[in-house]
Amino acid sequence: MQIRDLPYPDPGVPDARSGGRFLLWLGRNQLGGQLRSLAWGLLHFCGVAGLPFGVGLAVQALVDRSGGRLALAGGLIAAFGAAITVGDTMLHRTAVANWITAAARVQQLLARKTAELGSALTRRVAAGEVVAVSTGDVEKIGWFVEAVSRFAAAAFTVVLVCVGLVVYQPALGIVVAIGVPVLALAVLPLLPRATRRADIQREKAGKATELASDTVAGLRVLRGIGGEELFLGRYRQASQEVRRAAVRSARMWSLISAVQVLLPGLLLITVVWYGARLAQEGRVTVGELVTAFSAVTLLMYPLRHFEEIAMAYSFSRPSAKRAARVLALERTSYEGERGGLGDGGALPTGDLYDPVTGLLAPAGRLTGVVCGDPDTAGLLAERLGGHAAEDEKSPSVLLGGVALDDLPLGAARTCVLVQDKDPVLLSGTLRELLDVPASGRVRAEDALTAARCEDVLVALAQASAEDTGDPMETRITERGRSLSGGQRQRLALARSLVTDPEVLVLDEPTSAVDSHTEARIGEGLAALRAGRTTVVFASSPLLLDRADRVVFVHDGEVAAVGLHRELLRGEPRYRAVVTRETAEEQLTHLSEHLSEPKALQEIEETA
Numbered sequence: 233m234q235i236r237d238l239p240y241p242d243p244g245v246p247d248a249r250s251g252g253r254f255l256l257w258l259g260r261n262q263l264g265g266q267l268r269s270l271a272w273g274l275l276h277f278c279g280v281a282g283l284p285f286g287v288g289l290a291v292q293a294l295v296d297r298s299g300g301r302l303a304l305a306g307g308l309i310a311a312f313g314a315a316i317t318v319g320d321t322m323l324h325r326t327a328v329a330n331w332i333t334a335a336a337r338v339q340q341l342l343a344r345k346t347a348e349l350g351s352a353l354t355r356r357v358a359a360g361e362v363v364a365v366s367t368g369d370v371e372k373i374g375w376f377v378e379a380v381s382r383f384a385a386a387a388f389t390v391v392l393v394c395v396g397l398v399v400y401q402p403a404l405g406i407v408v409a410i411g412v413p414v415l416a417l418a419v420l421p422l423l424p425r426a427t428r429r430a431d432i433q434r435e436k437a438g439k440a441t442e443l444a445s446d447t448v449a450g451l452r453v454l455r456g457i458g459g460e461e462l463f464l465g466r467y468r469q470a471s472q473e474v475r476r477a478a479v480r481s482a483r484m485w486s487l488i489s490a491v492q493v494l495l496p497g498l499l500l501i502t503v504v505w506y507g508a509r510l511a512q513e514g515r516v517t518v519g520e521l522v523t524a525f526s527a528v529t530l531l532m533y534p535l536r537h538f539e540e541i542a543m544a545y546s547f548s549r550p551s552a553k554r555a556a557r558v559l560a561l562e563r564t565s566y567e568g569e570r571g572g573l574g575d576g577g578a579l580p581t582g583d584l585y586d587p588v589t590g591l592l593a594p595a596g597r598l599t600g601v602v603c604g605d606p607d608t609a610g611l612l613a614e615r616l617g618g619h620a621a622e623d624e625k626s627p628s629v630l631l632g633g634v635a636l637d638d639l640p641l642g643a644a645r646t647c648v649l650v651q652d653k654d655p656v657l658l659s660g661t662l663r664e665l666l667d668v669p670a671s672g673r674v675r676a677e678d679a680l681t682a683a684r685c686e687d688v689l690v691a692l693a694q695a696s697a698e699d700t701g702d703p704m705e706t707r708i709t710e711r712g713r714s715l716s717g718g719q720r721q722r723l724a725l726a727r728s729l730v731t732d733p734e735v736l737v738l739d740e741p742t743s744a745v746d747s748h749t750e751a752r753i754g755e756g757l758a759a760l761r762a763g764r765t766t767v768v769f770a771s772s773p774l775l776l777d778r779a780d781r782v783v784f785v786h787d788g789e790v791a792a793v794g795l796h797r798e799l800l801r802g803e804p805r806y807r808a809v810v811t812r813e814t815a816e817e818q819l820t821h822l823s824e825h826l827s828e829p830k831a832l833q834e835i836e837e838t839a
Contacts, residue, residue: 239340246258250553259377265330272318276316277319278315282312283312283530286312288520290302290306327378331375334374363441365558372544373548390534403510412499422488422491432477432481488542492536500529507524508521580631580633580639582632596764598778601769601785609739609785613652617636617650618647648735650739657708657715657723668731676726676730721744725753753775791805
C-alpha cells in the first residue's frame with residue numbers, strides 16, 4: 233500500500249484482544265512495506281558498516297605504498313558512500329510511508345467503530361480517551377511501526393559487523409563481539425521503570441485532555457454560573473501533574489541516553505588501548521587497528537536504534553492498548569426476537585416499538601414523545617435508533633417486528649435516523665452539507681422550506697465570499713460556529729429531512745428556536761413527513777399539538793397516550809412537564825383532578 237492509494241478499501245478486522253496483539257496484527261498487515269524498508273535499511277547500514285574496512289584498507293595501502301590497493305580502497309569507499317546515500321534516502325521514504333499508512337489504517341478502524349457505535353461510544357469510553365486515541369495515540373503507534381524495520385536492519389548490521397571483525401581480526405573482533413551485546417542489553421533493566429513513568433504521564437495527560445474537552449463543551453454553562461475559575465483551577469492542577477510526570481519520565485530516558493553514550497565510549501577506549509598494545513607487539517597491522525576503531529565508532533549509529541525501538545515500544549504499547557480497548561467494543565446484539573432482513577433482503581417497515589418502555593410509534597404517523605427527564609429522552613431516542621443501550625441485557629427495539637440490533641449496521645442506519653440534541657454541522661458549503669445519502673424523494677429546497685430556513689439562506693447569501701448571491705455555495709465553518717443556535721438546528725433538521733428515512737427520530741429539534749418559527753416548523757414537518765414514521769421528542773406545545781398521537785413516558789415506561797389537548801386535560805404529570813408548572817400549581821391541579829366525579833369513581837373502583 234502506497235500513500236497515494238489511501239484510504240484503504242477495507243482496513244481489515246483487527247485483533248483487539250490486547251495492545252500487543254493489536255501491534256502484531258498491524259505489523260502483519262504492513263508486511264510488504266516493512267520488507268521494503270528492511271531491504272533499504274540493510275543497504276544503508278551495510279554501507280555504513282563497510283566504510284571502516286575501506287578506510288582500514290586505504291590506510292594499510294598508504295603504509296605499504298601500494299597504489300593499486302589505494303585505488304581499490306577509494307572505489308570501495310565511493311561504493312559504500314553511494315549505498316549509504318541511496319539506502320538512507322529510500323529507507324526514510326519507505327519508513328515514513330509505513331508510519332503514515334499504519335496511522336491511516338488505525339484512523340480508519342477508529343472511524344468505522346465510531347460510526348458503528350454512534351453516540352453510545354462516549355457513554356462506554358471517556359470522551360478524553362477517544363480524543364487521545366484518535367490523535368496522539370495514532371501517531372505513537374505509527375512511530376513504532378516505522379521504527380521496527382530500521383531496528384531490524386540495524387540489528388542485522390551489528391551482528392554482521394561483529395562477525396566480520398572476528399573473521400578479519402580475531403583478537404580485536406572478540407573484544408567487540410563481547411562488548412556490543414553488553415551495550416545493547418545494558419539499558420534493559422532501566423526500561424520497566426521508564427515505561428511505568430511514561431504510562432503514568434500518558435494517563436495523567438489523558439485525564440487532563442478529558443477535563444479540557446468537558447470544560448470546552450460546557451463553557452457556556454460555566455460562564456452562566458460563574459464556574460470558569462473553578463474549572464480553570466482544576467485544569468491548571470491537572471496540567472501541572474502532567475508536567476511533573478513528564479519531567480520524571482524525561483529523567484529516566486535521559487539516564488538511558490547517558491548509558492548509551494557512556495558504555496560505547498568505554499568500549500571504544502578499550503578497543504584503542506588493547507589494539508595499541510597488539511600493534512606494538514606486531515600482532516595487528518595499523519590498517520587492522522584503524523578498521524576496528526572505525527567499526528566501533530560507526531557502530532554507535534545503528535546502536536542508537538536499539539534505544540529508539542525501546543522508546544517507541546514503550547510509548548506505543550499503552551497507546552495500542554487504548555486503541556484496542558476502543559476497537560474491541562461491539563454493537564450490542566440481543567438474544568430474543570430475531571427477524572433479520574425480510575424476503576429478498578428487503579428492509580423492514582411498520583410500527584416502531586420499544587419493549588423496554590412500551591413506546592409504540594405507528595407506521596406513517598407523527599408521534600410526539602414527552603419525558604420528564606431530558607437525559608431519559610436522549611437515551612430513549614438512541615435506543616429507537618438501534619444504538620447500543622447501557623443495559624446490554626435489555627431487548628432490542630423492533631421495526632415491523634424485526635429487531636434493529638439483528639440488522640446489518642448499514643440497514644439499521646438506513647431504516648432509522650436519529651438526530652440528537654446537539655447535531656454537528658461539518659465544514660463546507662451548504663450544498664455539501666445537504667449532499668447526504670438519501671431516498672431522493674425530498675429535494676433540498678423542500679427540506680429547507682419545511683425547516684423554515686429562509687432567514688438562514690438570506691444570511692448565507694449575504695456572506696457569500698464569491699458574491700454569487702447563491703447561499704448553497706456559501707461555506708459553513710466547523711460545527712456551524714458562524715451561525716446562531718437556532719440556525720444550526722434548522723439546517724441540521726433540513727439535512728435530516730433530505731435523508732428521508734423510513735423512520736426519523738428527532739430529539740428536541742427546535743429547543744433553540746423562537747415560538748413563532750417553531751410553530752411554522754411543526755406545520756412544515758407534519759406536511760413533508762406525511763405518510764412517513766416520525767418520532768419527535770419535545771416538550772413544546774406548538775410541536776406536540778401537530779402530532780397524530782403523543783406518548784408520555786414517566787419513570788422509564790409509558791404512562792399515558794393520546795392527543796396533546798387530551799393529555800393536558802387528563803394527565804397532571806404531563807401538563808406539569810409541558811406547561812412547566814410550579815409545585816404549588818401541580819398540587820392545585822391534582823386536587824382539582826381528584827375532585828372530579830370520574831376521578832373519584834376510578835379511586836373507588838381501585839379501592
